[in-house]
Amino acid sequence: MSAAAVRLVVLVPTVAALIGLLLARRIDPRAARFVAVGASLLAVVMALLQVIAVGGSSRVTIVHTIPALEAGELRIPLELQATVGTATIALVVAIVGWAVQAFAGWYLREDDRYGIFAATVSLFTAAMLLVVQSADLVLTLVGWEVMGWCSYLLIGHWSRNESARRAALKAFLVTRLADVGFVLGVVILAAGAGSTAYPQVLQAWAATDCPDAGACAAPNATLRTAAMVLLVIGILGKSGMVPFHDWLPDAMEGPTPASALIHAATMVAAGTFVIAQLFDVFAASEGARWLLALSTAVTMVYAAVLAFGQSDLKRLLAYSTLSQVALMLSALAVAPADEGPGAGVLHLYSHAFFKALLFLAIGWLSVTVGGTAATAMRGGLRGHLFIRPAMFVGLLSLAGVPPLVGFVSKEHVLAAAEAGAADGQARAWIVLLAGLLTVVLTAAYCMRAWLVLDDLTAADIERHDADTATFPVRALVTVLTILTLVGGLVVFTPLLDLGGHIGWLVALLSVLLIVGAGLAVRSLANGEDPAVQIVGARMPLFDNGFGVDRLYVDYVARPVVALAHLVVFLDREVVDAYVRGAAAAASLGGSGGQRAHRAERASSGLAWVVAGVVAVALAGVALW
Known part of the structure; x- marks a missing residue:
């Protein structure tokens, strides 16, 4: 049963995408909505059956797709796999995909291109599921590239707006540039192993180096580090890490359901799972780990600072994604080799729930208040008994308040950094200090967002009826809220191989930092938007990312145009x-x-x- 479920969990959204494209322009949009939402629910069922079939087993089930390809001395088996970890993350991706499809059916109900959007979301979800279930580097690369193409289409969905076209093009060009490294890394790994299958790649490249290279089956350490550095460059681009980060906040030009999908559990988090699959090789590549640690340490602090001063709350969530993805990737950069990638994968799992909840709740609220600017949303939660608790839970989880899922995963990441520091890793100290600073900044911008949204002193503004949301929208917000509340219980199950444990002293310190930051922001607010009080006239500088876009134009775009x-x-x-x-x-x-x-x-x-x-x-x- 698990083999059939593995195939179907990828195949169902793929077929839905093809059918959706056929229905988009020829039949009533309700048919396209039925196909998209129905297929996403079926994918959830298939993923759940896979989790049940795998159970708590530690074995790896290899699932064949089409006959293997032979390219000279290179064998390309094109196989999928089912493990406890892949099954769990596939279920998470499928749930988020269903939530996005159900929400988009309501949010874009008047959009004349809704059918195309729904089909693209289905294909995007299928590509991420392919990356998760892949046991082959070529299949991983296929899913990776399809996600990049779909992100371009989703970000630029409202292509009648010049800003959406520009944001889509920026995302496409930046991620394509970084993907050159990803492709070259895959080529080196496959060539060295003589196969694109993960087991053969791990066996060939994770072996320790021998003094006599001619008698050693494993490729040399320099080439291994080069391959992993190239792979990390591709992942930094797709995940929006410094210096490839500026495209991700601009991706907010796309519809809110697209933002929820891209930011929560698909493209920006895909790199975490790819490195987790190759962790034994990555752990032996010091250069690649240093590159990832430095980039993520800078990104998590820098993005958290920018998040606090955003004048648009949707862009605040975008910068929070940069910071949180940096946190999950940093766990892979510093975790001791014997602990494995569990902390990073746990934060991927956690982030998917609370970030999807926040994006969809903010999208729902934006319909009632007419926009996502902080000025438009000020006091917007008043009277909305359904959205208010959902937003409250989502922000608490993002801030890392116990016992919510965000607290559990963040403390595992900090514990991984603490364990790496105990092993004498200098990069682990950098990540640990950056992580604690990020805890303070995250609590600050979460408190700021709540004070703006729940401001009881704001003047009454004209808004639409929040109760126009359909039952599926209410159901998906309820499901995501429950998962955010109790999702941390996964650590007591065999569904994720965590390796390490929460460091309670660091956890206590982080809780104190959260409380202190929240109280400080609240005391400085004085009944106003805290960002206006603290950042003041410098808010436009925060909005444009401290001028990074200008740097892109001057030092990247213009030289590239001149070269072209x-x-x-x-x-x-x-x-x-x-x-x-x-x-x-x-x-x-x-x-x-x-x-x-x-x-x-x-x-x-x-x-x-x-x-x-x-x-x-x-x-x-x-x-x-």
């Missing part, structure tokens, strides 16, 4: 010049030959005429 112009010039004026020159030479040669041929025919004809005249004359004389 140079390439076009060389192509047209140098490379094509040889082709045009050969064509011109052939044309001239043909014209010259033609003229010569015509001239030769004329002179020959004249000679024959003269000869004929002479012959006739001679005949006449002779016959006279």
Whole structure:
């Protein structure tokens, strides 16, 4: 049963995407909604059956798809796998996919391109599920690239707006650039192992180095580090880590359901699971771990600072995603090799629930108040008995308040950093200090968001009826709220291999930091938006990411455009010049030959005429 469930959990949303595209423009949008939501629910069922079938077993079930491909000495088996970890994360992705589809059916009910959007979400979900269930680097790469293409379509869904087109193009170009590293890393790993199957790759590359390279089956450490560094570069781009981070906040130009999908449990978190699958190789690559640790440490603090000063609450959540994804990736950078990647995977699991809840709740609320700007949403939760507790639970979990799922996963990440520091890792100290600072900043911007949304002193504003939400929307918000409340209980089950444990001294310190930061922000608010009180006139600087977009334009976009112009010039004026020159030479040669041929025919004809005249004359004389 598990083999069939593994295949179907990927196949069902894929087929739904194809059917959805066929229905999008030819049949009533309600049919497209039925297919999208129904298929997402079926995917949840298949994922749940897979979890039940796998149970608490530690074995790996390999599932065949199509016959293996042979490319010279390289074998590409194209297999899927079922483990406790893959089954659990697949269930999480399927639940978030269902929630997004159900919410989009209501949120975009008046959108004339809803059918296309729903089909793209289905394909996006299928691609992430393929990455999770993959036991083959090629299948992982396929899912990875399809997600990148779908993110471009989802971010630019409202393509009639220039800002949406620009954001989609930026996301596509930045992630494509980083993906060059991901592809090269995959090529090196596959070439060294002679196979793209995960077991063979791990067996070949995770082996310790031998003094005699000729007698050692494992590739050398330098090449292994190069492969993992390239892979990490691709992951940093897809996850929006520094220096590839600026595309992710701009992705808020897409519809809120797209933001929830991209930010919660799919593309930006996919890199965490890829590294977790290759953790034995990654743990032996010091250079790659240092690169990931430094990038994530900078990103988690930088993004948390920016989140506090955003004038738009949806962008606040976007920057919080950068910070939280950095936190989950940092666990992989510093966790001791014997503890494994469990802390990072747990935070992926946790983040999916509370971030999907927050995005969908903020999207629901934006319909009632007419926007996501802090000024528009001020006091927006008043009277909304359904959204208010959901938002409250989501923000508490994001802040890491016990015993919610966010607290459980964040403390495991900090415990992994603490264990790495105890092992003498300098990078673990960097991550631990950055993590504690991020705890303070996260509590601060969560308190700020709550004070704005629940401001009882705000003047009454015109808003639409919040009760227009359909039953499926209420159901999905309820499910996500419950999972955020009790999801931390997963640590008492065999569903995730955590390895380490919560460090209670660090946990106590983080709780004290959360309380202190929350109280400090509340005391500084004085009945106003705390960001206005603290950041003041510098808020536009926070909105534009401290000018990073300008740096992109000046030092990335313009040089790339100049390079593109140079390439076009060389192509047209140098490379094509040889082709045009050969064509011109052939044309001239043909014209010259033609003229010569015509001239030769004329002179020959004249000679024959003269000869004929002479012959006739001679005949006449002779016959006279």
